[in-house]
Amino acid sequence: MDAGAVAAALEDARFDARQASRYEDLADDLRGPAELAEWERIDQLLAAAGPGTVYDPDVDDVVQAELADATAAAAAREAELREAVRIAARANHLQVLRDLGTLDQAEPAEGDEAVRDELTRRAGGYIQADVDAWLAHALATHRGHYRDPAAREAAAGLLAPPILAHAALLGELLRQVPGAGADELDFAARLAATEPEAVGALAAFLTRARPKGP
Structure with a gap:
């Protein structure tokens, strides 16, 4: 995934989190916040790596761990x-x-x-x-x-x-x-x-x- 695809996925995760916050029965669902945190981490990872960097889970230390x-x-x-x-x-x-x-x-x-x-x-x-x-x-x-x-x-x-x-x-x-x-x-x-x-x-x-x- 390139930076654009990651940014789009991050925005989708943020939108889902905002939607979930409006419903009491979804307030305790940990999957949404976990997904959002992961996309934020990947977005920061690419930002630190510099322009043109493509995300590859095979070289992501966190994912591999x-x-x-x-x-x-x-x-x-x-x-x-x-x-x-x-x-x-x-x-x-x-x-x-x-x-x-x-x-x-x-x-x-x-x-x-x-x-x-x-x-x-x-x-x-x-x-x-x-x-x-x-x-x-x-x-x-x-x-x-x-x-x-x-x-x-x-x-x-x-x-x-x-x-x-x-x-x-x-x-x-x-x-x-x-x-x-x-x-x-x-x-x-x-x-x-x-x-x-x-x-x-x-x-x-x-x-x-x-x-x-x-």
């Missing part, structure tokens, strides 16, 4: 959608294992903290004790992706305090009695569910009391 932002936002939405689909599929898989009574055989995977939240949401907000116990045991024994210290560290900010307290206590108890079975340690889950802070303190105390290596 807006396009880049829109592209990034679209990519973010696409990534969020893919992640939501993955979480839903993983939640379906774990639910099947729960129904079969074989959840304890599943290897925890990256993102299962969000899957736990999805299962809780599906249950109407009720805590899924078996899922929480499975995650706590995996965290305590470094199963699945919890073999990675970074994953265990990240879990501290992703899992609920009772799960973390349960895992900490389990870890210390299993160090003291390596062959202890899951049924023997059920009390740890019950304690963590009711007094997570106390259980966390107990786990820390047992860590301090652990005999030092040679």
Whole structure:
């Protein structure tokens, strides 16, 4: 667009703004003022560039920045959608294992903290004790992706305090009695569910009391 075309478009936008100001139902419409402001910006841009300059959105930094932002936002939405689909599929898989009574055989995977939240949401907000116990045991024994210290560290900010307290206590108890079975340690889950802070303190105390290596 040359300066004449931009000036004509600016005048049209000003006319529309004046017309809209006469109607109460259009007073809150933000599109008109935004369009007017944009034509004023482009008009000033051409005026500063000098006579004969043609407006080209491909070299307009503002337009290109807006396009880049829109592209990034679209990519973010696409990534969020893919992640939501993955979480839903993983939640379906774990639910099947729960129904079969074989959840304890599943290897925890990256993102299962969000899957736990999805299962809780599906249950109407009720805590899924078996899922929480499975995650706590995996965290305590470094199963699945919890073999990675970074994953265990990240879990501290992703899992609920009772799960973390349960895992900490389990870890210390299993160090003291390596062959202890899951049924023997059920009390740890019950304690963590009711007094997570106390259980966390107990786990820390047992860590301090652990005999030092040679």
